[in-house]
Each structure stands twice: as C-alpha cells, then as structure tokens.
Amino acid sequence: MNSNHIISTTDRVLVTGSSGFIGAKVVEILLEYGFTNVRCFVRPSSQLDRLKQILAARPGAKSIEVISGDLLSRDDCRRAAAGVSVVYHLAAGMEKSFAGAFMNSALATRNLMDAFMEHGHVARFVNVSSFAVYSNLKLNRGAWLDETCPLEDAPQERNDAYCFGKLKQEDLVRQYGEKHKLPYVILRPGAVFGPGKRALSGRVGINTFGFFLHLGGGNQLPLTYVDNCAEAIVLAGLQPGVDGEIFNVVDDDLLTSSEFLCAYKQRVKRFFSVGVPFFIAHGMCCLWEDFSKRRQGQLPPVFNRRRCAAEWKGNRYSNRKLRERLGWKPRVSMRNAMAAFLSQYDTGAT
Amino acid sequence: MLRVAIIGCGKIADQHVLASRRIPDCLVVGLCDRELLMAGQLGERFGIKACFADTAEMLRATNPDVVHITTPPQGHFSLAKQCLEAGCHVYLEKPFTVTAPEALELIQLAERRGRKITAGHNLQFTLEMLEMRRLVAQGFLGGKPVHLESHFSYNLGDASYVGPLLGNRQHWVRQLPGQLLHNILSHGIARLCEFLDDDLIEIIATAHQSSQLQKLGGEEILDELRVLIRDASGTTAFFCFSTQIKPGLNLLRICGPANSLTVDHASGSVVRHESGSYKSYLTYFVPPLKNARQHLHNARVNFMNFLRGRLHQDSGMKELIGRFYQSIRSQGPLPIPYREILLTARIMDGIFAQIYPAPAGGTPAPAPRETAKPAAAVTMP
Numbered sequence: 171m172n173s174n175h176i177i178s179t180t181d182r183v184l185v186t187g188s189s190g191f192i193g194a195k196v197v198e199i200l201l202e203y204g205f206t207n208v209r210c211f212v213r214p215s216s217q218l219d220r221l222k223q224i225l226a227a228r229p230g231a232k233s234i235e236v237i238s239g240d241l242l243s244r245d246d247c248r249r250a251a252a253g254v255s256v257v258y259h260l261a262a263g264m265e266k267s268f269a270g271a272f273m274n275s276a277l278a279t280r281n282l283m284d285a286f287m288e289h290g291h292v293a294r295f296v297n298v299s300s301f302a303v304y305s306n307l308k309l310n311r312g313a314w315l316d317e318t319c320p321l322e323d324a325p326q327e328r329n330d331a332y333c334f335g336k337l338k339q340e341d342l343v344r345q346y347g348e349k350h351k352l353p354y355v356i357l358r359p360g361a362v363f364g365p366g367k368r369a370l371s372g373r374v375g376i377n378t379f380g381f382f383l384h385l386g387g388g389n390q391l392p393l394t395y396v397d398n399c400a401e402a403i404v405l406a407g408l409q410p411g412v413d414g415e416i417f418n419v420v421d422d423d424l425l426t427s428s429e430f431l432c433a434y435k436q437r438v439k440r441f442f443s444v445g446v447p448f449f450i451a452h453g454m455c456c457l458w459e460d461f462s463k464r465r466q467g468q469l470p471p472v473f474n475r476r477r478c479a480a481e482w483k484g485n486r487y488s489n490r491k492l493r494e495r496l497g498w499k500p501r502v503s504m505r506n507a508m509a510a511f512l513s514q515y516d517t518g519a520t
Numbered sequence: 521m522l523r524v525a526i527i528g529c530g531k532i533a534d535q536h537v538l539a540s541r542r543i544p545d546c547l548v549v550g551l552c553d554r555e556l557l558m559a560g561q562l563g564e565r566f567g568i569k570a571c572f573a574d575t576a577e578m579l580r581a582t583n584p585d586v587v588h589i590t591t592p593p594q595g596h597f598s599l600a601k602q603c604l605e606a607g608c609h610v611y612l613e614k615p616f617t618v619t620a621p622e623a624l625e626l627i628q629l630a631e632r633r634g635r636k637i638t639a640g641h642n643l644q645f646t647l648e649m650l651e652m653r654r655l656v657a658q659g660f661l662g663g664k665p666v667h668l669e670s671h672f673s674y675n676l677g678d679a680s681y682v683g684p685l686l687g688n689r690q691h692w693v694r695q696l697p698g699q700l701l702h703n704i705l706s707h708g709i710a711r712l713c714e715f716l717d718d719d720l721i722e723i724i725a726t727a728h729q730s731s732q733l734q735k736l737g738g739e740e741i742l743d744e745l746r747v748l749i750r751d752a753s754g755t756t757a758f759f760c761f762s763t764q765i766k767p768g769l770n771l772l773r774i775c776g777p778a779n780s781l782t783v784d785h786a787s788g789s790v791v792r793h794e795s796g797s798y799k800s801y802l803t804y805f806v807p808p809l810k811n812a813r814q815h816l817h818n819a820r821v822n823f824m825n826f827l828r829g830r831l832h833q834d835s836g837m838k839e840l841i842g843r844f845y846q847s848i849r850s851q852g853p854l855p856i857p858y859r860e861i862l863l864t865a866r867i868m869d870g871i872f873a874q875i876y877p878a879p880a881g882g883t884p885a886p887a888p889r890e891t892a893k894p895a896a897a898v899t900m901p
Contacts, residue, residue: 465832
C-alpha cells in the first residue's frame with residue numbers, strides 16, 4: 171500500500187455498483203487498505219449477499235454506510251455524493267436496448283458527476299468502463315490492443331448497446347474533465363473472471379444454436395481476475411499524477427481461449443463443442459449482417475463484422491501502463507486465479 | 521412526404537423510427553425528450569439532427585404532420601392535446617391515456633380539429649390478426665361472437681424492466697392507477713373490444729399478487745388478473761393476465777355460433793375450429809389429424825412469409841403505422857375505430873376501480889356489476 175495517496179483513509183469514498191461482482195471486491199480492498207469511511211451505493215432491487223459477507227468479515231466495516239437509490243434520480247445522486255472525495259463508479263445496467271444502456275450508463279454518470287461536483291470534496295472521479303469500447307476492426311490479427319487503439323465508431327452497426335452506453339459514458343466523463351475540470355481516471359477492464367461469475371466469456375464462444383461453438387481458438391483472452399481488477403480500480407482513485415488518464419486492466423500470463431476452455435472442461439464438465447476458425451466465423455457474420463441489412467432488420471444484426479472482430483479476431487494485450495503509472499501488479503497469479511475460478515463449480519462450493 | 525416527429529426517446533422510440541423507415545414517403549424530421557441527451561442519442565444513432573427538449577419548440581421548428589408520442593402514459597394526454605392543437609395528427613403509444621375521460625376528450629378534440637389520432641395497439645395488426653379478420657369477414661364464425669377469450673402473459677424474469685420497477689416506488693409505472701397491469705393490459709383488452717358492443721352490462725375483475733412477485737418484494741403490485749365481461753347483446757369475454765402461467769400465453773379465442781378461431785401470437789398462427797361430429801372412435805382420430813394439418817399449414821405460411829419478408833419483427837407496428845399514415849393521406853378510415861379505443865379505456869378503468877379500490881374516505885369504488893356507458897356520443901369517422 172502506497173502512503174502517497176491523494177486522500178487519507180478517513181476521507182469519504184463512494185462506490186457505486188458496490189453489490190456487484192467487481193464492486194464488492196473494490197469495497198473489500200478499500201477496507202483492506204484501511205479506508206474507514208466508505209459509502210456503498212446500491213440499487214433498491216440489488217442482491218446484497220456479496221456485500222454483506224464482505225462487510226461482516228471486516229471489523230472496520232461497522233462504520234461503512236450502505237445507501238440505496240437510483241442514479242437516474244438527481245436527489246439520490248446528491249445523497250450519494252455528499253461529502254465524498256473519491257467516486258468509484260462501477261454501476262452499470264446490463265440493458266439490451268440502446269436507450270436503456272444510454273440511460274443507465276451515460277445519464278446516470280452525468281447525474282453523479284453533477285452531484286459530485288456540487289456536493290463532494292472533489293479529488294477524483296474513477297469511471298470503470300470496459301474493453302467493449304474498443305474497435306479492432308482495422309487492426310491485424312495478433313496486433314497489440316492498448317490504450318491508444320481506436321474506439322468503436324459504429325456501435326449501432328455492431329448491435330452492441332452495452333458498448334454504446336460505455337462509449338457515451340466515457341465521452342461525458344472526458345467532457346466534464348475538459349469543461350468543468352473534473353479530475354478523472356478511466357479504467358477499461360478486459361474479461362473479468364472469478365468465483366461468483368460462472369458464465370464463460372463470449373470471447374471463448376457461444377451456445378446460441380444449442381451446442382457450443384468455440385470461436386476463440388488460439389486467441390489470447392484479456393483476462394483479469396476480479397481481485398486484481400478491483401485493486402487496479404482502487405489504485406486509480408488514490409495514485410497521484412494520473413488525472414485524465416486511461417488504463418486497460420488485464421493480468422499477466424494470459425491464457426488463450428483454447429487453454430481456458432480446456433481447463434474448464436477438465437475441471438468442470440466435458441461437453442460437445444465445435445471449433446470454428448476465424449475465417450469461417452467472419453464469413454458467417456458477414457453473411458448474417460448483409461442479410462439483415464437487405465431485409466431491413468428482419469433478422470437483427472446480432473452477428474456482424476464488428477462484433478466478430480471485437481470478440482474473436484484475436485489481439486495481444488499489455489498491462490504495462492497500469493504497472494508503470496499506478497504501481498499495480500496482480501495480487502493473484504493466473505494459475506491461482508484459475509484454480510479459484512474453477513473451484514466454484516465443485517459440488518457444495520459457493 | 522409525411523413529416524413525422526417523435527416525443528419520448530426511450531426504449532420504444534427505436535421501434536417507431538425503424539418502422540417508419542420501412543414505410544414509403546415519410547421522414548422522421550424531429551425528436552423531442554425533456555432530457556435532451558436522450559433525444560440526442562436517438563438522433564445520433566439514426567442520423568436525425570433536429571433534437572429538442574421542448575415540445576412547442578419542436579413543433580414550431582419541424583412542423584410535423586404526425587407526432588408519435590412514446591413517453592410514459594402520464595404524459596400522453598397533455599402532449600397529445602398540445603400536438604392536436606398545433607395541427608398534428610397523433611400516434612399515441614399504449615396505453616392510450618391514463619383514464620377513459622382523457623381518451624374521450626382527446627378524440628373529441630381530434631374531431632373538432634379535423635385531425636386523426638390512434639392508439640399503439642400494434643398486436644391488432646400482426647399477420648395472424650389480419651388473417652383472423654379475413655376469416656371473420658368471410659363469415660367463418662357464422663354470426664356475432666358468442667364468447668371471447670384473451671390471454672396475455674408477462675415474464676417477471678425480465679430484470680431490466682421489473683428490477684427498477686420493484687425497487688422504486690416513484691417509478692412511473694407504480695404511479696399509474698393500475699400499476700404494472702396498467703402499462704400492459706391494453707393489448708389484451710383491445711382485441712376483445714373489436715367484437716364487444718359499447719353497451720357493457722358487467723365487468724367483474726379479480727386480481728392478486730403471485731408468490732413469485734411476493735418474493736421479489738412486489739409490495740402492492742398485482743400481477744394475476746382475471747376479468748369477465750358481458751355486453752348488452754349477450755357476448756361474453758374472459759381476459760386473463762398472468763405472470764405465472766407456463767408456457768406463457770398470448771392468444772385470442774373467438775367462439776362463434778357456427779365455428780371458432782384461435783389466434784396465437786406466440787406462434788403467429790390461426791387455428792380454425794369447425795363444427796362437425798364424427799362417428800364413434802373417429803372423433804379421437806380425425807380431429808387431431810385435422811389440427812395437425814392446420815399447424816403444418818401455419819408453419820408453412822409463416823416460413824413463406826419469412827422468405828417474402830412479410831414476417832418481420834414488429835410487423836404489427838409497421839402495419840398499424842402504415843395504415844394510420846394511409847388514412848391521413850387518403851382521408852380514409854382509421855385503422856382502429858375510436859369506438860374500440862374508448863371501449864378499451866373504459867374497460868381498463870372498470871378493472872382498476874375494482875382491483876385497486878379507492879381508500880376509505882375517498883371516492884368509493886363502483887359496484888362490481890355496473891353498466892358502463894360512454895360519457896358522450898362520439899361521431900364515428
């Protein structure tokens with residue numbers, strides 16, 4: 171733990187999405203770092219089991235505040251941001267519609283930033299975004315995908331509402347940084363995994379047609395174990411001199427999709443899967459997209475060139491900037507992370 | 521070229537833009553949402569530059585012929601009134617209005633202004649409903665329906681809708697007189713109104729909360745509704761709304777004096793039930809085979825409609841919007857008669873008065889059996 175943090179451990183910190191898979195871990199690591207004034211913001215309909223477990227296990231957690239509300243409500247944002255020095259904004263709705271994704275990502279973030287600037291003791295706004303904002307359409311297969319890579323410029327064509335919401339969220343954060351001098355950091359985690367998240371990443375493959383299509387092949391997966399990801403997020407709110415910067419979050423020793431799937435099958439269950447080479451996947455996606463356009467969306471463009479590239483083209487990933495600028499290193503090795511992830515499927519394990 | 525504007529740039533607005541784009545000779549010229557960013561995101565995605573946060577400004581600047589109102593229902597009456605008074609035709613998403621008196625007032629205003637207004641009951645215009653109407657027009661039923669049944673199921677598992685609704689007492693759905701039911705019922709009720717007379721003798725409604733919704737923390741929300749309706753000519757109707765029936769039902773059954781029809785929205789099919797009897801054990805062999813043949817026929821028709829591009833997501837919405845625009849251009853009949861819109865609104869008012877009665881000391885709820893008559897006569901277009 172670095173003592174040169176921009177805030178002290180008694181300063182108030184807000185974590186939105188604190189009952190979520192990553193958010194709860196962020197709270198846990200903040201408590202581990204000695205922060206005693208953490209405000210956890212949750213939705214009224216959120217399941218609080220993860221958060222309650224973490225708070226119950228920490229002696230210092232008695233002073234932690236849990237408030238519920240809706241970030242689309244200005245009043246709720248005001249209550250959340252009052253007196254806060256650092257905001258860790260992880261709340262995101264997994265909306266299928268573009269309008270819903272925009273509301274829950276961009277509008278909610280706008281409301282929160284407004285409230286923070288008016289009612290908080292502004293030190294930093296940490297926006298947790300996603301790898302989903304990148305476009306690797308024009309990158310070669312196997313090329314490095316880092317923070318300088320282009321962002322998706324046609325989320326509607328990609329049929330990706332989540333990508334759209336996150337792009338617009340980042341736009342707003344940057345605008346507030348420029349126009350209102352809001353100190354911010356943006357984090358883009360890759361595929362976050364760990365106990366508590368059982369579904370396989372779409373980057374490995376899909377089960378849409380009744381059997382598993384393994385589309386990831388030999389592609390490196392931009393994995394980040396939840397504890398490692400959460401620590402990167404925490405550091406992004408504490409490290410001096412990184413305002414206005416963007417960080418990708420991926421671990422060391424990344425597995426390929428084949429390695430990941432093989433480990434899963436060996437430990438969890440064997441199942442039938444069909445390996446699909448990228449050129450076939452790409453060809454099918456092109457056909458689907460063209461059919462959808464010709465038929466004016468009769469089949470929604472669920473499979474399309476941009477999605478195919480984003481999920482299955484295959485790139486290489488680096489955490490160099492994260493290490494150098496935030497002083498981060500993964501606290502859990504990939505080997506141990508995989509062991510923990512796979513252990514959740516053991517009979518009786520939670 | 522028909523100039524179209526949209527007020528309310530939430531989730532359903534996308535479908536209105538997409539449907540309009542599949543209709544010739546119309547152009548979306550303006551978007552309006554009290555949250556300008558919402559109008560902006562819709563405009564950015566569909567290349568529509570004129571985005572506004574104020575309805576009056578939008579109407580002045582874009583001068584639309586038709587305005588689609590896709591806001592939460594609480595805004596329908598005032599916005600539709602504003603648009604009609606500005607000289608626009610109005611397409612109002614369902615539910616048409618919050619109450620029947622508001623519905624009547626809007627329709628009367630539309631008539632005085634020489635404008636047209638319709639309700640977004642797009643399920644009335646799916647391919648299977650069009651086929652049903654063709655058969656009814658041919659006399660398949662043998663006369664006025666004797667009995668109708670409408671089933672409408674809803675999935676509580678849709679977390680993106682139900683979650684925010686349950687967690688927020690101030691959610692706009694919770695502010696409606698009929699709450700969750702109010703926002704969804706009109707589809708299922710509207711298809712009955714096509715065959716019911718205006719003169720209703722009875723509306724008997726009962727509702728309760730399912731155990732699933734109780735566990736989700738549904739508080740006062742009711743999600744299991746059963747309604748019996750009878751009109752003065754003796755036609756009866758049964759309406760069932762359920763979140764628990766599996767598999768979910770979305771169907772209309774029309775029982776005539778000679779034959780009957782079942783329209784199934786879930787499978788996009790129409791099944792004919794013809795009178796007739798078979799000797800002895802043939803009654804156990806022939807009718808199932810005939811039903812199987814009908815289902816095969818439905819599958820073939822749907823497949824051919826898919827190949828021809830007629831079977832399309834939201835084909836009902838595109839058909840309804842297209843017919844509404846056509847009625848504006850040609851001064852022809854409206855796709856949904858005002859009579860049906862008003863009857864739907866009156867039945868819904870009658871249902872909610874029974875299942876959410878007024879609190880003690882307030883206006884008493886009407887007795888369960890009552891004659892529901894329109895407040896004033898409405899000139900049919």
